[in-house]
Ligand SMILES: Nc1ncnc2c1ncn2[C@@H]1O[C@H](COP(=O)(O)OP(=O)(O)OP(=O)(O)O)[C@@H](O)[C@H]1O
């Protein structure tokens with residue numbers, strides 16, 4: 001009973017992965033063989049990048065603030081409260097910033113992409129594009145993929161920046177850690193390697209969100225149920241894959257951008 | 262212009278088309294009639310490569326298109342336009358942008374020219390002045406006519422109409438019937454019209470094909486169809502289900 005089940009699950013996972021890679025491959029090919037539609041790209045940049053800023057910044061700010069407070073409560077007891085700045089900054093860059101931004105974007109942008117493309121699929125708009133000689137990948141996927149590839153690192157940077165700023169404010173102004181100590185340890189223990197890690201992760205998570213969402217949308221099943229399922233699955237699969245890929249990415253990137261002083 | 266040989270199509274486990282043979286001649290209007298769910302829309306989508314046959318050949322202007330990859334089909338689709346049964350308007354664009362879409366894709370940059378062509382196409386489908394409406398604010402029949410305007414605006418040599426008059430009032434239907442005739446006479450457009458509206462069929466057809474159980478059961482002129490003694494054909498054109506109360 002259990003073995004066939006496992007086999008089927010593994011098979012469907014592999015087939016899903018294959019479909020996703022095919023989409024990535026077709027998108028990469030589209031970038032080469034057909035001109036980029038800049039107007040659509042800029043519209044998506046505003047839609048997925050510019051308009052996501054508030055959500056991401058609020059997330060980053062409150063996470064940084066609460067993280068600083070919790071770290072202070074623990075470190076205070078062993079007289080290490082000056083390390084709070086470093087802990088907040090490093091954690092924001094290396095883990096919290098990219099992952100939280102990824103999850104928020106998966107929820108906001110991934111769902112919207114899957115819903116829009118899914119609706120277009122079942123109302124024959126995608127067939128209409130094809131019938132008018134326009135490749136749906138060129139018209140729909142490429143502008144969204146480019147927009148997310150560019151916006152995600154920027155959004156991650158904003159999230160981390162606000163988190164660190166909020167942490168600094170809470171640590172020094174609310175909890176009374178000395179300004180100089182806070183900044184000093186923070187600068188000492190954070191480096192370009194941490195920022196690079198944040199940006200790299202952001203870029204990868206952007207790819208995950210956009211391709212998973214486009215795949216769900218382009219393969220939406222007929223009917224209200226089918227269209228409704230596309231965004232839900234885009235968010236669930238997108239979020240889970242961000243968390244899982246993040247784990248492996250942390251190890252892999254630690255080779256290139258090792259932590260520590 | 263379009264020729265289909267031994268076309269089979271299975272969707273899921275259901276066999277929809279089982280051995281279609283049909284030639285659409287250049288300049289003619291061929292009407293395809295058949296029961297709802299009989300596979301008329303599916304057949305039409307094969308003519309422009311939107312669906313691939315399970316087996317069999319589809320030739321457009323002598324070129325086999327069934328095996329062509331998506332990117333190679335662009336040239337065929339410039340020649341053969343299709344009106345979708347649902348209209349399939351882009352809902353992120355207003356009426357004018359929808360109709361301008363094929364023109365822009367063809368590389369026309371002159372905005373004034375585009376505006377003129379759009380207005381002209383809208384006039385042809387009796388929707389002059391509706392340029393700025395969004396698709397969600399149109400009635401079903403209006404959407405279909407905007408779809409029709411979008412299909413004809415690029416002047417394809419061959420047009421596939423999927424139920425151009427279903428859902429329209431009798432007057433609008435009649436005007437679309439005349440439009441199809443006019444396109445044929447003035448611009449020598451080749452047309453394939455899918456319909457179950459017998460009035461449209463008789464009005465527009467040079468030849469009528471009856472799709473029955475996945476095959477072309479009958480192919481001939483309107484007069485031949487009317488004269489047919491075959492009970493299956495008679496039932497269809499008379500609209501008899503064989504049921505009694
Ligand atoms: N994408 C699809 N996937 C699976 N089955 C499909 C698909 N499209 C159509 N079918 C099935 O193919 C059959 C024929 O559908 P089609 O739309 O061609 O009928 P039709 O002759 O155009 O009917 P109508 O006159 O109502 O438009 C139907 O049974 C339908 O369920």
Ligand SMILES: [Mg+2]
Pocket residue numbers: 301302303346423
């Ligand atoms: Mg149909």
